[in-house]
Amino acid sequence: MKKFVLVLLGLMTLGLCASGSPRQVTIIRACLVRDAPTNCENMWAVIARVRLPKQPVATFAARPWCGSKFGGIDWGRTVADAILAEADRDTLENLAMDVSGALQKRLVPQIARHIRGDAASFIENNFSKLTPKAWSLSSPGYDLALCAPVIAAVPADATVTGYRLRAWDENRGEMDCTAGSIECAPGP
Amino acid sequence: MGGITLYTAIFVNWSTDWAREGRLIIFFEMPAGRVPMSQI
Numbered sequence: 001m002k003k004f005v006l007v008l009l010g011l012m013t014l015g016l017c018a019s020g021s022p023r024q025v026t027i028i029r030a031c032l033v034r035d036a037p038t039n040c041e042n043m044w045a046v047i048a049r050v051r052l053p054k055q056p057v058a059t060f061a062a063r064p065w066c067g068s069k070f071g072g073i074d075w076g077r078t079v080a081d082a083i084l085a086e087a088d089r090d091t092l093e094n095l096a097m098d099v100s101g102a103l104q105k106r107l108v109p110q111i112a113r114h115i116r117g118d119a120a121s122f123i124e125n126n127f128s129k130l131t132p133k134a135w136s137l138s139s140p141g142y143d144l145a146l147c148a149p150v151i152a153a154v155p156a157d158a159t160v161t162g163y164r165l166r167a168w169d170e171n172r173g174e175m176d177c178t179a180g181s182i183e184c185a186p187g188p
Numbered sequence: 189m190g191g192i193t194l195y196t197a198i199f200v201n202w203s204t205d206w207a208r209e210g211r212l213i214i215f216f217e218m219p220a221g222r223v224p225m226s227q228i
Binding site for chain 1: 191195196198203204205212213217218224226228
């Protein structure tokens with residue numbers, strides 16, 4: 001019995017540790033970024049993320065596009081309006097955050113509730129709204145699963161010194177994104 | 189815009205065989221004496 005209790009306590013501790021693990025870091029000192037920029041000592045880096053989930057059917061699009069519904073959304077304006085509807089100037093003064101990651105992980109419902117229409121649908125459906133049966137390259141709307149906005153916020157009076165685009169693949173890990181390019185090649 | 193600047197990029201995937209994540213890293217300097225906060 002004693003052994004059973006110890007095992008149970010151990011499992012509970014593991015569970016607590018797992019649930020209490022820190023969230024993915026979104027703001028770090030710039031010098032901690034791989035291949036940090038020169039003179040990074042006084043810089044910060046905000047890392048915004050957005051994830052497109054694996055779909056039930058694998059499809060490859062040589063020339064992917066985002067579809068008219070997605071393309072019609074001004075994500076910057078839509079999200080900015082939602083943030084401004086919720087937060088006052090004092091709150092925003094030092095705010096630097098991974099907005100897309102927070103929206104996708106449902107961490108900021110107070111902001112998300114101000115986003116309506118197609119943008120709200122895309123977020124709600126995790127940028128993936130087709131059923132396996134409907135999923136095919138010829139299906140209208142297949143492209144809905146290929147695009148997502150990645151959005152970072154920094155204080156208006158901060159001095160932005162640069163940016164980087166990165167892509168990560170569940171199977172291959174970090175992908176090779178050439179500096180200055182907007183395309184990231186499949187990894188090794 | 190109202191005390192905050194948003195930077196947006198559209199992450200476009202070419203395949204749906206695996207989950208993929210787009211990342212946008214913005215480097216910035218805060219005004220003297222201030223530290224960025226990530227909670228709203």
